[in-house]
Amino acid sequence: MKKAYYKLIKGIFVVYFFFCLTAFFPTLVFALPFKDLDDKKFDWATPFIDKMYNLGVVSGKAQDIFAPADPIKRQEFIVMLIKALGEESKVKGKLLPKDFPNQGKIQSWAKEYIAYSIEKGIITGDDIKNLRPEENLKRYEAVIFIIKALGLEKEANSIKVLNLTFKDVYTLSFETRKYLQLIVDKKIMSGVDKENFKPYDNITRAQAAKVLNQVVKYSNNTRIVKGRIENLNLLEGNIEILQGNIIKKYNLDKNVSVYKEDEKGNLIKIELKDLKKYQDVNYIIKSNNISYIEAIYSNNKMESELENHEGKIKALNLQNNYLILEKLDGNISSYIINSDTKCYINNNVIPVNENLIGKNVKISVTDGKVIRIEVAGENKEVKGILKGVVSNISPSYIIIENSLTGENETYILSNLIETIKNGKPARINDLLGGDMVIASITNGSVTRIIAESAEKTIFGVIKSINFANKVPLISVVDGDGNLKEFEVDSQVKVIKNGITSKLNDLKISDEVTVVIRYNKIVSISAKSVKKEITGTIKEISHTSANYSKMVIFNEKGEEVNIVITPDTDIIKDKKNITVYDLKPDYNIRAIVEGEEAKSVEVFTTQSLLALRGKIKYIHQDIMVIIAEITTERVTEIREIHYGTNTLLIKGNRIISLSRFSDYFIEGDDIIIIGKVEGGLFKADVLINLIVQN
Structure with missing residues (x-):
């Protein structure tokens, strides 16, 4: 009797579950509108067509016709290739060169793409002279376009030895065979069998979809996003995905396409219920809903195969990639961690580092590798020195040097955090490294911080004093030669030469001891220089x-x-x-x-100055030499005036002014002895150091 009752209850639950499932997902069949893909001979291509269709790379020849067996035109493939790269936005407004031949044969929808392809270097050489846009694309031509589109020419040309197994490619140029070698090595294209590539065969629209799928893997197409499943709710029709360090929640399109990738790169149709927690996926978003999701091939076990353990982290070493956990039963176990290991607290991603040591955690493990660390929420108070605030990412967190342990500890900041600094309400960005803090931790997140500002002293020399702003600014060169500028607090205390002074008593070059608090100068002790x-x-x-x-x-x-x-x-x-x-x-x-x-x-008497330099120009009509003068510190251009009273010497000769141009020429090294008069340097003696005639 009981068994019959339980069967009845189980049957009711199953019916209810599928009712909810179909309510949110009326159909789990293909969302593709193309009726000609029903033919089973195209089953291998349909997943790739579906993916490229959702990505906006391919479209049908008619509303319900894709024509998978039709050959693809050269201009069609170029357009699809640019879309696969995710560079559609870059083609807008591009124009074909005025002398580009046979422009009338290019369809209007393809012209901007072809113009961009010329600019990008996809279309080059003979293809510019004779593009043949309406001709069918050959398989070897697809190889050339793809290599150039992905910027792989240099890598391909660096290949010295070819190991192609195809017997039908030797009519291709050596350069094209290098391109083919790289295409095959990267698994973007393959032969029709081990011995034949069929380079001169037309490439079909179905084949193009598969090839373009491989191109997308090597592109920076941002329309296809990679992440990790954190939660899947079939009843509500939504999914949570870890993207980078942020968990995002999406609705699932009622006709969402779902596939999994096998080890050979083929796509196999599956259902939503086949997706697993912590599975890596590629997905495409349309109108804020996920329209396509693909489980990436991996050897990792899924949620149902994971081991879960709870305890306290005793040791964690990022360099040697291990974590040691003291379990609840007292046993100690060691596990592997790597870049794929993610750590969470209150569903927020936090860094995996030594700050986790001593934390109570739950870990998910497969084959000895930690996939996920969940930090248990804590309620406590931490006192110490603030080492840093990281507020430009989500979630924000702070690092505190714990005064009891001396260890740096990381804590997530609550969205409703209360911050007090120096007895007054403050913002989290008002906190400075070195501040003394008391942090209240509730359920693992910081909910309240009480801080006292840090203070520091700088020894140096005043470089500048600026009273032009509302708040005066003083620049100081410290003992290490670093130039630092600070605002001056309105209540600044100034002492100069042992006497209480005012701010305007300070002078440039004064030696100072400056006390900085809150990044403002609160005290200056100065000495005249x-x-x-x-x-x-x-x-x-x-x-x-x-x-x-x-x-x-x-x-x-x-x-x-x-x-x-x-x-x-x-x-x-x-x-x-x-x-x-x-x-x-x-x-x-x-x-x-x-x-x-x-x-x-x-x-009353003026001493003479001696300068040494090189003649750059001579203006004999106004008796001026432009000389490049070298001093101990710098090299500068000076204007030297000479006249009838200037003594001209070269070697052991005294030169008359009328022979000046014979003995002083541009490039000669000279010594000038003279003085400044009326702001002009006037030479009493000019000595040419070049002694040759």
């Missing part, structure tokens, strides 16, 4: 009533800017003078702090 500059005044400009700017040539011939303030002590002939008494060509000695002159002393 003074230096002596000797040179000749080039020009003076009075920028305001209180400040003047002076440009001088120093002893190395370099231009130096100096700021004169009302506090600058200016002396000439042992008497104080004003900035307005300074004139171009005055010889001075200045004591400066940063750019600000503390004192300026004027000399």
